[in-house]
Amino acid sequence: MTRTLDHAGRPIVAITGAGVVSSLGAGKDENWSKLTDGQSGIHAISRFPTEHLRTKIAGTVDFMTPPEAGSTALTYALAEAAVLEAIGESGLSADDFGGPLFLAAPPVELEWRQRLALDSEGAKAGGGEAGYDRMLLAARTGVHEEFFRSGQFGTVAGRLQRRIGSRGLPITLSTACASGATAIQLGAEAIRRGEAERVVSVGTDGSVTAEALIRFSLLSALSTQNDVPEKASKPFSKDRDGFVMAEGAGAFVMESLESAKARGATILGILEGCGEWADDFHRTRSKPDGSPAIAAVRAALDDAGVATDDIDYINAHGTSTPENDKMESLSLSTVFGDAMASIPISSNKSMIGHTLTAAGAIEAVFSLMTIRTGTLPPTINHLNPDPAIELDVVPNAKREAKVGRVLSNSFGFGGQNTCLVIAAEPA
Amino acid sequence: MSSPDDVVITGIGLLTSLGEGADANWEALCAFDAPTIDSERFAPYTVHPVPEVDWSQQIAKRGDQRQMEAWQRIGTYTAGLALEDAGIKGNEALCATMDLVVAAGGGERDVDVDTIILGRIAAGETDTGTIINEVLTSELRPTLFLAQLSNLLAGNISIVHKVTGSSRTFMGEEGSGISAIQSAAARIRSGQSTHLLVGGAYNTEHPDMLLSYELGHYLMRDPWRPVWQRARSEGGGVVTGSGGAFLTLESRAHAQARGARIYAAIGDVAADLGPTDSAETRKRLDRLAGETAIADADMIVSAASGSHARTADEKAFLSESLPDTPVRGVSTATGHLCEAQFPLAVALAALSLSKGEAIPVLDDSFEAKTSDAPKSIGVVTVGFDAAEGMAIVTKADGAGA
Numbered sequence: 073m074t075r076t077l078d079h080a081g082r083p084i085v086a087i088t089g090a091g092v093v094s095s096l097g098a099g100k101d102e103n104w105s106k107l108t109d110g111q112s113g114i115h116a117i118s119r120f121p122t123e124h125l126r127t128k129i130a131g132t133v134d135f136m137t138p139p140e141a142g143s144t145a146l147t148y149a150l151a152e153a154a155v156l157e158a159i160g161e162s163g164l165s166a167d168d169f170g171g172p173l174f175l176a177a178p179p180v181e182l183e184w185r186q187r188l189a190l191d192s193e194g195a196k197a198g199g200g201e202a203g204y205d206r207m208l209l210a211a212r213t214g215v216h217e218e219f220f221r222s223g224q225f226g227t228v229a230g231r232l233q234r235r236i237g238s239r240g241l242p243i244t245l246s247t248a249c250a251s252g253a254t255a256i257q258l259g260a261e262a263i264r265r266g267e268a269e270r271v272v273s274v275g276t277d278g279s280v281t282a283e284a285l286i287r288f289s290l291l292s293a294l295s296t297q298n299d300v301p302e303k304a305s306k307p308f309s310k311d312r313d314g315f316v317m318a319e320g321a322g323a324f325v326m327e328s329l330e331s332a333k334a335r336g337a338t339i340l341g342i343l344e345g346c347g348e349w350a351d352d353f354h355r356t357r358s359k360p361d362g363s364p365a366i367a368a369v370r371a372a373l374d375d376a377g378v379a380t381d382d383i384d385y386i387n388a389h390g391t392s393t394p395e396n397d398k399m400e401s402l403s404l405s406t407v408f409g410d411a412m413a414s415i416p417i418s419s420n421k422s423m424i425g426h427t428l429t430a431a432g433a434i435e436a437v438f439s440l441m442t443i444r445t446g447t448l449p450p451t452i453n454h455l456n457p458d459p460a461i462e463l464d465v466v467p468n469a470k471r472e473a474k475v476g477r478v479l480s481n482s483f484g485f486g487g488q489n490t491c492l493v494i495a496a497e498p499a
Numbered sequence: 500m501s502s503p504d505d506v507v508i509t510g511i512g513l514l515t516s517l518g519e520g521a522d523a524n525w526e527a528l529c530a531f532d533a534p535t536i537d538s539e540r541f542a543p544y545t546v547h548p549v550p551e552v553d554w555s556q557q558i559a560k561r562g563d564q565r566q567m568e569a570w571q572r573i574g575t576y577t578a579g580l581a582l583e584d585a586g587i588k589g590n591e592a593l594c595a596t597m598d599l600v601v602a603a604g605g606g607e608r609d610v611d612v613d614t615i616i617l618g619r620i621a622a623g624e625t626d627t628g629t630i631i632n633e634v635l636t637s638e639l640r641p642t643l644f645l646a647q648l649s650n651l652l653a654g655n656i657s658i659v660h661k662v663t664g665s666s667r668t669f670m671g672e673e674g675s676g677i678s679a680i681q682s683a684a685a686r687i688r689s690g691q692s693t694h695l696l697v698g699g700a701y702n703t704e705h706p707d708m709l710l711s712y713e714l715g716h717y718l719m720r721d722p723w724r725p726v727w728q729r730a731r732s733e734g735g736g737v738v739t740g741s742g743g744a745f746l747t748l749e750s751r752a753h754a755q756a757r758g759a760r761i762y763a764a765i766g767d768v769a770a771d772l773g774p775t776d777s778a779e780t781r782k783r784l785d786r787l788a789g790e791t792a793i794a795d796a797d798m799i800v801s802a803a804s805g806s807h808a809r810t811a812d813e814k815a816f817l818s819e820s821l822p823d824t825p826v827r828g829v830s831t832a833t834g835h836l837c838e839a840q841f842p843l844a845v846a847l848a849a850l851s852l853s854k855g856e857a858i859p860v861l862d863d864s865f866e867a868k869t870s871d872a873p874k875s876i877g878v879v880t881v882g883f884d885a886a887e888g889m890a891i892v893t894k895a896d897g898a899g900a
Contacts, residue, residue, distance in 0.1 A: 121628035121632060124629065124632040125632055125636065126636075179604075179649040181605060184616075184627075187617065188620055191617045191620075195621060201618070202614065202618040203613070203618070204706035204707065207617075207710055208710055208713055211714045211716075212713050212718075212720070220711075223710075224671075224711070225605070225670040225675070226671030226672050226675075226886065230772060230885060240771055241772045241886055241887075241888065243671075244670045245668060245669050246603075246650045247650055247667055247668060248654075258667075261691065282628065282632050286632065286635045286639065287639070288644070290639060291645070349664075349665065350657045350664070351663065353658070354658070355645045355651060355654055355655075364663065485654070486650045486666075487657050488654070488667075
């Protein structure tokens, strides 16, 4: 008789499907082979002009939608691809899924091509000077269904719900760089509370635009090492100088272990624990003592009912910013103590960049694959280690290891920190 | 019957065109005669502006105030009002373990910077992408991004009020406010959380915010009239309002243990999203009504937006499925607060139950008089474009009531 309740008496949450898209490619196979091979998806930006920009590189996904389709269309296409791969693997229906949808998606705004089109229409309609009055005139006199939809925050979830037949009111969420992990957490909680037997959780981000790049640049968050794009993201290195913006999506289908077993599904892994803690220190910087990250890691371990020595590998947040990597290292050393020296930890962002809203979900998918394949993906570009960071970062080349349980970290701007514990199916 | 696991409302923070604070909003609603509106500034559109506020009352540091655009300031301020009302503000231990769920849209763009770009391109400069890069790089205020970013309303609440148990931001117009309260109540009921701050805020006094509605032809352009009487108005039927609504929710056991005043209890929130044709919408509304047993309520507080088709569908549902229940369309008085609509309606329902008075008729064309003090109120939100939610709010009984 399989145990179906966890240490706290809640339904055990099984992962029965996973899907991923990143700048490395579409699907788990292509991504995993390139990721474990240490290939980088970071490249010079071709989607828009980069004159005047300090950062001219990103991990954009250029193979899904045409550049003129815009961010909302790409964000949707990425989410749909990851979700369909995950549902396909689960064996559940891809047009009548029957459970709720939790979507981590970037905030939306009208795009510049749309603003310019409206202003120009407003001029033709007899509006005065260029600006908002003229755009509003164009809005009320013309038909702009597509523009309207792309500016509504509920659009991507609504469209995805129609595509897959998910149920109820889908949740669209943002906890900044922790969003993808939060989507998985919300899904797991719905199963644990008995509200759903199956859920789909997805994190997606197709929002690399000139304006987004400029915004992060103005906060001095981005790497400006444009010359060799694939070497710019170098988490835990001494010469790291910021993250590299990137796009992608990751998705999980999760079910109560009981219902997954009952329908004979293949159990890919267990979503054992989720922990979160908010930071009240600063809008972009984390508390210097790492206490919120420490609390989030401990909350995840407690929620999973496991101890520090049960963790075999850590999927780092590892953004390659000077501050995050230092804080993450400090926090983990505090939680894990001396044992931290022997726990391998690597950053997928060294290869796929920081996929922002999607990162927590993509990295959860890669954490699951680490368990299933017994291969630790490397931290590439680790040629000049930061002497202040004493971690086994699986430098530059993959490593084979038996991994039963992974901790995956996500720490966000705005102080939202979320950690997940993912484990192999118990024997 | 009350249970220790009941989800109770112990603090209400409101800032709307009616005024600042729960009591001021309640009194203004009870004395409602004509709305506080501005039809000049964004003509041909009418908006409900927020009153003048001394922001430092809830956001002590001027440096913090400067880091926020209007929407974040309204929300952070209103969250402070709710914490103060609940007797939690400044209580470090309670705030540090308090969970936070915020329903948020996006913040305000810099109109001057956008206008420079539009002007140069309209004047004939053709290298569009390069001009955008040049102007944004040199003109954008570096921290404006954070003042616009959806999850930074929650971030500011953590920074200013030290609420740090957990922080989640939901997005998606009215649906986000429905989901926020749905998820918050479910977490408390299941024992996952003991006390939680939930709500949303919206600033409509910005042309970009109006533009996002008007692209779908949703804004009313006629002189103002009550929300139920806009079917034949020019343009859409939505009149937006600035404001915020935050609630502190607790388990009854947690509230009683700290001797908190209890406004009301809230039941499970039922919510859905689907095709918006009248027949499908009605099926969903009737199903949600069944799930919440909303027909048992003594009164309905509706957050109807005035949006032509959606409010027509809601009126048909209310008059045909709940023919004997008096309705109050509170947006008549406050305007449409987008993400904050459902939290606002729940807050006003809780105030009515706690005061032991029905909300008076705001528009006698659709709202029936009642002198009975309600014991339970059904809250209905039909999103202006999509999403529906319902919940029952009941009079608090037992200790703390």
